Amino acid sequence: MSPKGAKLFSLSIVLLASLALAACGGAPAAQATPTSDVLPPVTAETFSILAEGQVVPAQSATLSFQTAGVVETILVEEGQSVKAGDPIARLTGSxxxxxxxxxxxxxxxxxxxxxxxxxKTAALARAQAELTLARAQIELQDAKEDREKLKYRRASDNTLDQIRADFILAEDFLDQVEEKFEGVADRAEDDPIRAAALSQLASARKARDRALYNLNYALGLPDPEDVAEAEARLQVAQQSVDDAQRTLDKFVGDGPNTDxxxxxxxxxxxxxxxxxxxxxxxxxLELTAPFDGTMVANNLKEGEYVTPGVAAAQLGNLSEWKVETTDLTELNVVDIKTGAPVRVTFDAITDLELTGTVERIKPLGENRQGDITYTILIKLDDQDPRLKWNMTAFVTFEQ
CATH class of the missing domain: 1.20.5 (Single alpha-helices involved in coiled-coils or other helix-helix interfaces)
Incomplete structure (x- = not known):
């Protein structure tokens, strides 16, 4: 409790004690002469609590920037009115x-x-995924067949029969040509008939050798390099099918691929x-008004560096005044309820007395000079144009 509030509270207690003594002491009641100036007896109903407070606006806010920077422009000066959302000042860097x-x-x-x-293209993407899978499956089937061919021989049975028949025919033709050449072998080397038979014999031998090579190759085991190549092709084809299937599986209904x-x-x-x-x-970078009000203080200067969280301006809604007191201790706040009537006088306006009600009692007490005190907000029934922010007020809580 402030010194002035404590003084008022003490005077109230002294007055009550004096009235109590006057009622109990002095001449007997039978000899008392009633007059119209006799004070009524003091009861619990007429007991009151006094507290000192301050005039405050219905809304107020201390504004600060949320980032550091240099003030570029000040848009609202002290005393000017603003609407909610109006810019007040701006930093550089916008x-x-x-x-x-x-x-x-x-x-x-x-x-x-x-x-x-x-x-929008989900259906087309799904169709493309299905086509990719189909092509991969065809390639896999071809790779399997080619790999299967290399398991035992280089050629299938049908191909081997054809190669063997070609060799037999080539060998038989060679026998015929050799027999024919024997009939002219004794002729001179420059004899045209002998030369023609010799040329035919050489061609027949080449054809027989080629057929024999083909037969031996077809009867032999596959080349290791051919097997490795076919196996790699098969693995790649299988991986392509798996990838295409996974891609297709990620389409749900008519929607796109989930990934x-x-x-x-x-x-x-x-x-x-x-x-x-x-x-x-x-x-x-911009300081804005959180509500309609008046700029009562602006600490900013253009070109000046500001620090986040440091008070830059004070905004208040001066259309309605209330009274706030932090003077009530834990000993007397328990007797005050929300909605309770009060009377308010003002140190600077001696002829003004207003009525009001307790609007809010802050539930958290604070330690002030050893006392636990509570903040109470008073809503005034009437307003007066002479009221100013932080004017000293005295609140009487009627009990």
Whole structure:
């Protein structure tokens, strides 16, 4: 309790004690002469509590920047009225942040367009996935067949029969040509008939050797390099089928691929977050009014560096005044209820007395000079144009 409030409270107690003594002492009651000036007896109903307080606006706020910077422009001076959302002052750097915001918004548009396209082309993407799977399955079947051919021989039975027949025919033809050549072998080497028979014999031998090579190759085991190549082709084909099947499985109903959808949605969410961050950073450069009111104090100067959280301006709604007191201790606050009537006088306006009610009792007490005191807010029934912020007020709580 302040010294002045304590003094008033003490005077109240002294007055009550004096009245009590006057009622109990002195001449007997039978000899007392009643007059119209006799005070009524003091009872619990007429007991009151006095407290000192201050005049405060219905709304008030101490404003500060949320980021450090240099004051670029002051838009509202002390005494000017503002509306909620009006800018009061601005820091430098808004051009750079606006550029970042524009880039973030562009990315958001592109991300949303990509998501929209993904949803609209889901049926086409599914058809393409089905086609890719079908082609991969065909390639896998061909790779299996080729690998199967290399398991035992280089050629199938039908191919081997054909190669063997070619060799028999070539060998038989060679026998015929050799027999024919024997008939002219004794002729001179420059004899045309002998030369023609010799040429035919050489060709027949080459054909027989080629057929024999083909037969031996077909009867032999596959070349290790051919087997390795066929095996690798088979593995690649199988992997392609598995990948194509997994891709197709990620299509649910008529919707897009779930992985693509999740990626597109994440891109949109990230773009929205970037826009929000850029907007917040830009907003941090501007000090705005949280409600309609009057700028009662502005501590800013253009070109001056400001620190986050340091009071920059004071805003108040001066259309309605209330009274706030922190003078009530834990011993007397228990007797005061919300809605209780009060009378308020003012140190600077001696002819003014207003009535009001207890609007709010702050439940948390604070230690003030060894006493636990509580803050009480008084709503006045009437207003007076002479009231000013922080004027001293005296509140009488009627009991």
């Amino acid at each position: 051009e750079r942040l606006r550029s970042q915001l524009t880039a973030a918004k562009l990315e958001l548009i592109q991300a949303e367009q990509a998501l929209d396209t993904l949803n 693509d959808l999740a990626l597109a949605e994440a891109r949109v969410a990230n773009a929205k977050a970037a826009v929000a961050a850029a907007e917040a950073a830009l907003a941090d």
